[in-house]
Amino acid sequence: MKSIKLTFTLVIGLLLTGITSLSYAQTSEYEIDGKTFGMPEAEVFTEDYDGPPVVGDHLSMLPNLEPLDYEGNKTHEVRIDIIAQEIEVADGVKYEAWTFGGTVPGPVLHVREGDRITFTMKNRSDEAVTITQPTKEGSPFMQQVAQNNYMKAQEATMPMPHSMDFHAGTVAKDDKWRTIAPGQSIKFDWVANYAGSYIYHCGTPSVLMHTAMGQHGVVVVSPKDGYDTGYEVDKEYVIVQSEYYLKKGPGDLYQYDYEGAQNRNPSHVVFNGHQTILHDQPLKANAGDRVRFHVSNNGPSGTSSFHVIGGIFDRVWLEGHPFNEMRGMQTVLLGASSSATIDMIVPEEGKYILIDHEFADAEKGATGTLKAGPREK
Amino acid sequence: MNILTNIAPVKITLTVLAAMMLCLTNMVGAQVLVPSGSFHSVMPEIKGEPVEVESFYLDSTAVTNQQYNEFLQDHENWKPENVPSIFAYKGYLKNWENTNADDIVNPNQPVTSVSWYAANAYCQSAGGRLPTLNEWEYSAQLMDFESTADAKEFANRLMSWYSTFDNENMGAVGSTGIENRYGIKDQFGLIMEWVEDFKPVVADDLSLDCGTVGRMQKLGNAYSYAASIRYITRMSFSPKSTNSTVGFRCAYNVETMEDKKSNL
Amino acid sequence: MKKLYLIVIFLLTAMSVSAQHNHNHSADNTLNTTEVNSEHSLYHLDAEWTDHRNETISLTDFKGAPVIVVMFYGNCTEVCPILIQDAWRLYSSVDESVQEEINVLAVSFDTENDTPEVLRKYAEYEQLDIPGWYFMTADDADIRTLAMMLGVQYSKKSDGHFAHSNLVTVLDEKGRIAQRVEGLNQPMDDAKSKIESIMAKLNK
Numbered sequence: 054m055k056s057i058k059l060t061f062t063l064v065i066g067l068l069l070t071g072i073t074s075l076s077y078a079q080t081s082e083y084e085i086d087g088k089t090f091g092m093p094e095a096e097v098f099t100e101d102y103d104g105p106p107v108v109g110d111h112l113s114m115l116p117n118l119e120p121l122d123y124e125g126n127k128t129h130e131v132r133i134d135i136i137a138q139e140i141e142v143a144d145g146v147k148y149e150a151w152t153f154g155g156t157v158p159g160p161v162l163h164v165r166e167g168d169r170i171t172f173t174m175k176n177r178s179d180e181a182v183t184i185t186q187p188t189k190e191g192s193p194f195m196q197q198v199a200q201n202n203y204m205k206a207q208e209a210t211m212p213m214p215h216s217m218d219f220h221a222g223t224v225a226k227d228d229k230w231r232t233i234a235p236g237q238s239i240k241f242d243w244v245a246n247y248a249g250s251y252i253y254h255c256g257t258p259s260v261l262m263h264t265a266m267g268q269h270g271v272v273v274v275s276p277k278d279g280y281d282t283g284y285e286v287d288k289e290y291v292i293v294q295s296e297y298y299l300k301k302g303p304g305d306l307y308q309y310d311y312e313g314a315q316n317r318n319p320s321h322v323v324f325n326g327h328q329t330i331l332h333d334q335p336l337k338a339n340a341g342d343r344v345r346f347h348v349s350n351n352g353p354s355g356t357s358s359f360h361v362i363g364g365i366f367d368r369v370w371l372e373g374h375p376f377n378e379m380r381g382m383q384t385v386l387l388g389a390s391s392s393a394t395i396d397m398i399v400p401e402e403g404k405y406i407l408i409d410h411e412f413a414d415a416e417k418g419a420t421g422t423l424k425a426g427p428r429e430k
Numbered sequence: 431m432n433i434l435t436n437i438a439p440v441k442i443t444l445t446v447l448a449a450m451m452l453c454l455t456n457m458v459g460a461q462v463l464v465p466s467g468s469f470h471s472v473m474p475e476i477k478g479e480p481v482e483v484e485s486f487y488l489d490s491t492a493v494t495n496q497q498y499n500e501f502l503q504d505h506e507n508w509k510p511e512n513v514p515s516i517f518a519y520k521g522y523l524k525n526w527e528n529t530n531a532d533d534i535v536n537p538n539q540p541v542t543s544v545s546w547y548a549a550n551a552y553c554q555s556a557g558g559r560l561p562t563l564n565e566w567e568y569s570a571q572l573m574d575f576e577s578t579a580d581a582k583e584f585a586n587r588l589m590s591w592y593s594t595f596d597n598e599n600m601g602a603v604g605s606t607g608i609e610n611r612y613g614i615k616d617q618f619g620l621i622m623e624w625v626e627d628f629k630p631v632v633a634d635d636l637s638l639d640c641g642t643v644g645r646m647q648k649l650g651n652a653y654s655y656a657a658s659i660r661y662i663t664r665m666s667f668s669p670k671s672t673n674s675t676v677g678f679r680c681a682y683n684v685e686t687m688e689d690k691k692s693n694l
Numbered sequence: 695m696k697k698l699y700l701i702v703i704f705l706l707t708a709m710s711v712s713a714q715h716n717h718n719h720s721a722d723n724t725l726n727t728t729e730v731n732s733e734h735s736l737y738h739l740d741a742e743w744t745d746h747r748n749e750t751i752s753l754t755d756f757k758g759a760p761v762i763v764v765m766f767y768g769n770c771t772e773v774c775p776i777l778i779q780d781a782w783r784l785y786s787s788v789d790e791s792v793q794e795e796i797n798v799l800a801v802s803f804d805t806e807n808d809t810p811e812v813l814r815k816y817a818e819y820e821q822l823d824i825p826g827w828y829f830m831t832a833d834d835a836d837i838r839t840l841a842m843m844l845g846v847q848y849s850k851k852s853d854g855h856f857a858h859s860n861l862v863t864v865l866d867e868k869g870r871i872a873q874r875v876e877g878l879n880q881p882m883d884d885a886k887s888k889i890e891s892i893m894a895k896l897n898k
Contacts, residue, residue, distance in 0.1 A: 099519060149594045179521065179673050211595060212673035214666030234667045236519040258642040258662050259655075266593060302590060309593030311586050311655065482852060507740070516734035516843065547839060554835035562849075626838060631847045631857040669842040 088223070088246035089169075095229045095241035102175055102238070105191030106134035106182055107154040111163045114156065114197035115325040116290040116336060118273060118347065119163045126277075128169040133159060135174060135255075135268070136182040137211040139306070140204040142297055143321055143328035143418065148307040149209045150267035151255070153217070155184035156204055157326040158293045158351060159253070159270030160194040164221075166248040166277040172217070172241055179212035179235040203330055214257055219243060220390060221251035221272040232257045248276035249373030250291075250347045250392035264353035265298050265314050267326075271349045271392075276375045282368065286396060287342035292331075294359070294387070294409060294419055295351040297321040317354045322414040324407065324421045331407065331421025340428035342399045346407075347373065352389030358410040360384040361397060361423065370394040384410050402427045461487040461558075461682055462612050469568045472646040472657045473630065483568040487687045488561055489679035491603035491615050492623060493552060495526070496537035498544070501552050508548055518545035521672040538602035540621050540677040546669035549624040553680035557690065560626040561681035563664075567657070570617040572610040585653040588618055592659050595621075595675045624678040628664045736843050737869035741836035743801075746813035746829040753869065759795045759896070760872065760889045761865040765837075765846045767804035767856050768816045776878045778820055780862050784875075784882040784889075785826075792893050793826065800829045803837050803848050803856060844871070866892050 082091040109131040113119040138155045141147045153159030164170060184206055187199040198206070212235040218226065222243035229241040254260070255268035271293055296319035302308035313320060324331045338344045350357040360383060369385055371377035373394040385393045399405070402425050409419035464487070468480035502509050510523045524543045526535065544552075546560075553559050561569070575581040606619035617623070646658035667673070737754045745751055764781045766774040778800060785798055800822075802808035808816075813829040822829075831837070841848060848858035864873040864885050873888040 101520070179675075210674060211593075212675050214663055232666050234671050235673050236521065236671060237668065257666070259659055261643075262589075262593065262659065300590070302594065304596070306594065308590035311589030315655075514734065514738045516736070516738050546842065550835050550839055554833065559835055627847075627849045629847055631849050631859070 087167075089167075089244040090223060090246075092224050092229070092242045092244070095231060095239055097231065097233060097237055097239050099236060100175060100238050102134075103180075105188055105195050106132070106136050106177065106184060107160050107192045107194045108132035108190075109162070109192050112154075112160040112192040112194040113163070114194050114201070115158060115161060115293060116331075117193075117197060118161060118289050118291050119193050121163060121165055121275060126165060126167040126169070128171060129162075129164055130171050130173075131162060132173045132175075133162075133217070133270075134182070135176045135178050135215045136180070136184070137178050137209040138182075138184065138204075139207040139209045140267075140326075142204070142299070142323065142326065146299065146307055146321070146328075147205070147305065148297075148299055148302075148309075149211055151178065151211065151213065151215070151263060152267045153253070153255075153270055154194065155182065155206055156198060157267035157269075158295060159268070160192070161270065161291050162253075162272045163275070164245050164272065165275050166245055168245050168274075170219075170222075170243050170245065172219075172243065173238060174217050174233075174240075175238040176215050176233045176235050178215065179210050181208040181210055183208050201334075203327060203334065213263075215255050215263065215268065216257045217253060218256035219251065219253045219272060221245050221247070221249075221253070221274055223247075226256065230256050245272070245274040248274050248375060249370075250274070250349050250394060251373075252349055252351045252390045252392070254351065254353075254390075261314055261353055262309060262311075264351070265296065266309060269293075269295060269351040269353075271347070271351070273347050273373070278375075280368075280370060280375050280378075280394070280396075282396070284343060286345040288336075288338045289345045289347070290336050291347045291349075292324055292359075292407065292421070293326070293349050293351050294322065294324055294355075294357045295326065296353065296355050296417075297323065314354075319355065319414075319417060322355060322409065322417040322419040324419060328418035335404075335422035335424040336407075337424055337426070338399045339426045340399055340401045342425075343367070344397050344399055344423070346395045346397070347392065348385070348387065348395060349392040350387035350389060354389060355414060356389065356411065357387040357414070357419070358384050359387060359393070359395075360408050360410040362406040362408060363400065363403070364397045364405055366395045367398050368396045399423070399425045401425065460490055461687060462490045462614055463684070463687075464488050464565070464569050464572070464612055464614065467568065467572075469564075469571045470654075471564065471567065472654050472661060481564050481568070483564055485684050486561070486565055487558075487682040487684065488565070488569055488614055489558075489681075490609075490613050492540035492621060492677045492679045493549075494538050494603055495534050495541045498541035498552065499534050499537075501555060505551065505555060508551060513548070515670075517547040517670065519668070519670045519672050521674075522548070524672065525674060536600075536602075539600050540603050540616075542600075542621055542674050542677045543672045544624075544677065545672050546624050546628065546667070549678035550626070553678070556680050557686060558680040558682040560624055560678060563625040563627050563630060565681055566617070566623065566625045569610055569612075569614050572612065572614075573608075574611050581653065585656055588653070588656040589659070591619060592656060592663075621677045622660070622664065622673075622675055624676060625664070628667060628669075630665065735869035736840070736865060736871070739836065739839055739843065741832055741839070743830045743832045743836075744810050746810055746817045746823065748810045748814075751828065751830070756797050756799070756865075757869065758867050759797065760867060760892045761796065761869070762798045762885075762889075763801065763844065763863045763865060764799075765801045765803055765841060765844065765848070765858070765861070767802050767858075768808045768812055769804065770855065773860060773878065775820070777860050777862070778822070780875070780878065780880065780882070782822065784862060784864075784885050787882055787886045788889055788893075792889065795893060796826065796889060798827045800827070801837060801840060802829065802831050803841065803858070805831060805834050805837065845874070864888055867896055 111119045133153045138152050140150045150157050185202045188195050214232045216232040218230045233239050251272045253270050255263040298310045298314040299307040299320045300310040366382040369379040369382050405423040407421040408415050466485040468482045471481045604615050606616045608619045609615040643658045743751050817823040817829045846859050848856050862875040866872040873885045
């Protein structure tokens with residue numbers, strides 16, 4: 054009797070494994086509602102590549118968004134390598150970040166809804182890579198970092214396994230988001246099926262540690278027919294909120310604060326990776342401008358109550374999707390890995406403070422400045 | 431009579447030689463007996479049962495650049511210029527670049543940027559083997575702390591260390607001051623180390639995602655959290671990986687060591 | 695009734711194992727064909743092996759023709775006989791003229807129990823003490839190295855048994871991985887045609 058019971062359990066157990074496993078079966082490409090699914094299997098390989106870590110025409114450094122200078126859809130060849138980099142995140146606070154492309158957050162990728170992305174990533178975390186040499190190769194990101202190295206990025210090494218999880222992609226994570234060892238590369242395709250701003254991050258455990266160490270960024274997927282507004286915006290900026298969990302190490306550098314991360318007690322909450330960058334280098338506009346903010350809260354663990362002091366959000370598209378339109382919002386609540394596309398009319402000449410209205414976060418750094426000049430129109 | 435007196439000096443010489451050899455090994459580290467026992471693994475397939483480990487010998491310190499260079503003199507096939515790509519990624523012994531064999535940089539630092547294959551071959555030639563994952567982890571947990579506060583503080587430091595290795599200013603072996611109760615040094619604070627079965631069979635079934643750390647944290651403290659990070663990092667390597675933070679030490683079966691000793 | 699159970703279990707095991715292995719992407723991908731299927735010869739492993747005839751052999755002895763490799767252990771009474779049977783299915787699916795050329799290596803990872811003598815008995819029991827078949831053992835370190843190169847994982851459990859991957863590998867005439875069949879009771883068609891195409895190329 055006992056053995057029958059055991060057998061039965063075994064059969065059920067195996068049946069369940071069988072079914073769940075079979076559900077991962079590879080399918081060929083197909084469409085539902087005009088969206089493309091069923092990407093080819095990812096390829097893991099080794100390569101001798103030692104060129105610029107960020108390659109592609111539509112990759113930029115925050116807060117810039119590279120314009121889409123093409124009609125319809127295209128396939129983007131994108132490379133974002135993983136490198137370790139010593140960076141400054143607040144005055145006198147430096148640590149060896151784990152990064153996509155060398156900055157925290159990583160480069161902003163801009164594509165159009167329906168575009169296909171052929172993505173390549175090499176885990177170069179055991180390689181000293183300089184990102185601040187002026188170069189015409191690679192991407193606008195590389196040039197922008199060389200011109201404006203506000204994180205004071207310096208090469209570093211810290212070999213660790215890593216992976217890439219694009220929230221903008223709809224694929225099987227056990228294939229495309231695979232972890233690769235230092236020295237390995239991965240290549241896979243995905244299609245930007247949904248318009249909006251989507252975070253990307255490293256999905257290798259501990260995800261908390263990997264993301265907090267700096268491995269996150271944003272993909273902006275513009276709607277194929279744009280937002281239904283009847284106007285053009287004058288300025289467009291990308292703002293990413295995130296937390297650091299750091300404490301002073303034995304030397305000059307700061308290190309990961311495990312307890313702080315576990316207890317959601319960040320040392321710094323910042324916009325665009327640096328505590329004062331959006332004050333040191335304020336965003337610019339003029340009175341009467343329509344400014345569009347693509348705001349993403351990359352966490353890893355906090356929420357953002359995004360507000361602009363002195364402004365009201367004229368239109369808000371939650372997650373950046375054109376169907377999710379809201380009007381007249383004072384504050385947009387963003388959970389971890391949540392975003393909004395926000396249009397605001399700049400009222401008059403002066404200073405406007407971008408702020409996480411959760412004041413504990415604001416006082417840890419989550420503020421920035423929009424500096425408005427006089428009305429020109 | 432003559433014959434006998436002739437033999438005696440030879441005997442003495444051998445003993446002296448043996449003693450000298452022992453001294454030499456003592457300088458960088460000796461093989462230390464780790465008595466059998468059990469420990470709590472963070473592996474999710476082990477349901478709270480302590481893992482039993484038999485007695486074994488373990489190098490008290492990691493293999494140094496100097497020791498590895500000596501190995502290369504007798505095993506030319508492991509020199510960087512001879513190693514086929516099936517045994518190592520590019521970057522094998524990359525920190526030795528621009529130095530010749532007579533001029534070993536940082537002889538007392540642990541050798542790093544060695545693949546699993548190379549580490550395995552070294553230990554085989556040393557009459558030992560790589561420690562198993564359970565042996566290594568068991569030894570690493572045999573640490574005594576004054577208080578739970580000290581243990582907690584140590585575990586927190588461990589997490590910071592796993593986020594930032596200072597591999598440019600790596601210390602010599604034995605320099606961390608961290609050792610277990612039998613004198614096995616630097617299992618933390620210096621390098622990460624290869625183990626024989628670094629990719630346990632369950633590695634394939636563990637989906638390496640957000641929940642994995644939580645599932646691995648059996649003890650729910652920073653110590654087991656750090657252990658999860660270590661397991662996951664280690665199992666993500668390729669046997670060809672040549673990381674600047676990864677080295678190794680060797681283990682020896684008790685019988686092998688006893689044979690060795692009785693031969694001396 | 696008992697038989698029926700066994701068949702059901704058998705089928706389900708085969709199904710789940712195969713499904714898992716086909717779509718299982720370990721972090722490092724030694725199990726991933728693109729990673730291992732590179733142009734590297736396993737014959738770089740310079741080790742001494744002893745077969746069930748108590749003869750000393752080296753992997754390079756098998757150079758020049760395809761080789762089928764499986765890793766198993768003798769005390770494994772459930773899965774391993776199927777694995778050995780899988781190797782036999784592949785071997786016997788090719789022409790007799792091809793069978794004469796190729797070799798089958800069954801490598802045990804249980805060095806404690808699987809002495810050459812035990813392996814001989816195992817081969818006889820399986821009726822595979824035939825030319826071209828080698829049941830082999832070596833130093834632990836060399837066996838582990840071969841396993842790493844093939845992408846086979848194994849570890850000893852406290853009950854003396856091993857947890858291990860099930861894999862049939864075809865090596866080409868130079869010792870490079872030409873085909874991998876993961877899981878038990880898998881179709882051998884691709885592996886068979888791979889052997890045949892290598893042989894056709896060699897006999898040109």
